[in-house]
Amino acid sequence: MRDELQRRGFSSRVVVPDTRSALSPQQVRDAGFARVDRLPWDELVGACLSSDVVVSSLAGPSTHRLSRAVATALDARGTGPGPGPVLVSGWVGIIIEKITAGYLDRSGTDVVAVNSTGDLEHFVSTGSTLGIPTDNLVLSGLPFLSADPLPARGGPVTTVLYADQPTVPASAAERSYVYRRLVEHARLHPDREVLLKPRHRPGEDTFHRMSHHPVDLLPAGELPANFRIVHTPITELLPRVDLLVTMSSTACLEALDHGTRVALVLDLGVHERHGNHVFVDSGLLRTFDQIDTGDLGEPSPRFVESWFGRRHSPAPVVIADRVEALLASGHRPARDVWRSAYFRSAVDLHDPPVEHGPRWMTRAWARRIEAHGALWGTVAYGATVLLPPAVVIPVRRLAASRRG
Template identity: 60%
Template sequence: MRPPRALLIAAYDSQLKWCSPLRTELAERGFVCEAVAPSDLKSALSQSQIADAGFDRVDLRPWDRIVTDAAASDVVVVALAGPIVQRLCHDLAAHLEETSEVGPVLVSGWVGIIIEKITAGYLDRACTDVVAVNSGADLAHFAEVGEAIGIGSDNLVLTGLPFLSRQPASPRAQRPPRTVLWADQPTVPAAPRERRHVYDRLIAYAQDHPDRTVLLKPRHRPGEDTFHRMKHHPEDVLQGVPTPDNFAIVYDPITQLLEDTDLLLTVSSTACLEALDRGLDVALVADLGIHERYGNHVFLDSGLLRTFEQVDADDIGTMSDSFRHSYFEGRDRPPAQVVADRVEKLLASGERPSRAVWETSYVRGVWAARDAVAAGGPTRRGPLWRRVPAAGRRRVVRVSGDARRIVRRALPL
């Protein structure tokens, strides 16, 4: 009897990082795990990003083969963006209809704190068997949405982020801090002048506290890419700007940097949860204001929002009970273990909650409308998830750098 197969699909480093603990947990249970990235969709994974996520390799494969490989797997961890998760479900449904196979257990989730498109993102992932939810607040919202439109909530599982532990460690940070780490974000803030303001305040902090080490951790190295593309890299913004000896830009993995960090600063990076998980102090800098474009509106109840003036004065907040409960409590096992337990249960029973979702009026309508839009005509009769022939239709996709090529394929929207 062959061992069960797990296919993990990611296109960016944050998605691969989300897959890593799930891969480890599944491998410990006897699954043969394989990581792949779509070669004909937008993606960016450098060798250093792959290594930093704990993988030896990630194979590039065309979309059609990924769908075929997914159908032949026992479990598929889909760490892609929401619309691409739904597209995989759409294409897999068509493949399984043709082959009459039961198909894999599909797992999806969010690679970080959800700061936008909370409802749309859930509905894109609702067509999978296990929807791994990061917080109690998110779970309540998703369940309400699912019930409202008739797709139910049987596939929702409160897990927490896979790279977090079951509950945060006791406070261990040195006060006042000796090492301060800024977790940079690719597009927050987006404006170059706002980014320069943030970096200038960090440099001023380092100058005012010469006994402290201040580290700026960019989201990626120059020339690399992430899901949210950075237009104004710190090295470009600070080129020619004098900095004190106790200030440095570093590229070590965030998990390594947190080992020697006392205080993590950021605007709204998910790294704040990793820091809290390790018992570190966290300050979510709100000098630019509290706004959806910064993503810090979701931290209003965290107790961690601070100004640079407060940070300078070592006026650091503590995590609120409500925030702690939402992101860290209410579960008795590590997140990856919760997901793997649910996967094994579904494999043993043969249940696939997603199939009932695929047959709901809402999903059938959405898939039919997308097929019609893709075909440029009215919805056809018959199964609503069938691919629409793309005779003569052309699609432009990014392949590498500035290169472009035309691919004639039946790729649903």
């Protein structure tokens, strides 16, 4: 989105809330960002209000909080300068949990980028039922998928890639089982190269924290020569991969787009905690026994249509077109959502008016005074502003444990 908007003449700035960072500096650089500014929440909201376009890459609850904050600030400003920024939100992959809650968290933005026709139908139904306008929904598709996937490649399988996920499966025992079956597959097929691609390197993190890295679970000295752990980006690996195996990773869609065969692991059952419940109608669920013997499925036409159909332009282009149209018209679809009973109740619940403090005092400062009194509220606010998160967060946890 940044690249597409910059091509259209927008300047951009990347800011994040001043909390614990889930990403290492190397991961930030790998994502193509030379600079990321960390801001206290109130300053971040202020930066949004002074922008023309805000693309929220925050998780659902934080996106909901941001849209509430912007709504409250614009409401307090009244008929001030302009209609406010165009707020954009979406999902970075297949939604395997909280599909309804995730939509409602993002419903207060002007553009909600939707990945599939199945998701779009669900969101329209949910919004209509709850009295939430749905004209902010835009079927963009996932940004890394084309509208016309390559035909499935045939021929022998010589390279197998397992796309690991940070939290699926969750337990060490289940992850060990999957890794063991991959190693056994490599032994069973010595003519194949079997690659295990973790989401990140040991010691790094993502938005979903990984508890059991394959490096910690696999026996280092007992692995076959044709089995390797790799950290090369999947987009670079796929052109030479004949079979992609995963539990429920979005990488399965990237593989289908490249014409690569896909198998979704069925051994642990179909369950929401594995995320494979959304693939029941895909035609791709297979046990390791089936994978070992070459009994692979084919993607169902309806599944392919949901993710690749009804698209005529790349997702960033679709979203940027809608953003420019809203900027030109001055229309902000989120305003109608903000007036809905559902959204207003969230504002009343989470953002009650704070009556303490003079006008120059920030809301965060005033909230701490309201909760802890003038002295300790000011100390708590000053610590948050002046001290790094590495110091503040452990102190908060210690204080909470003592209160408990």
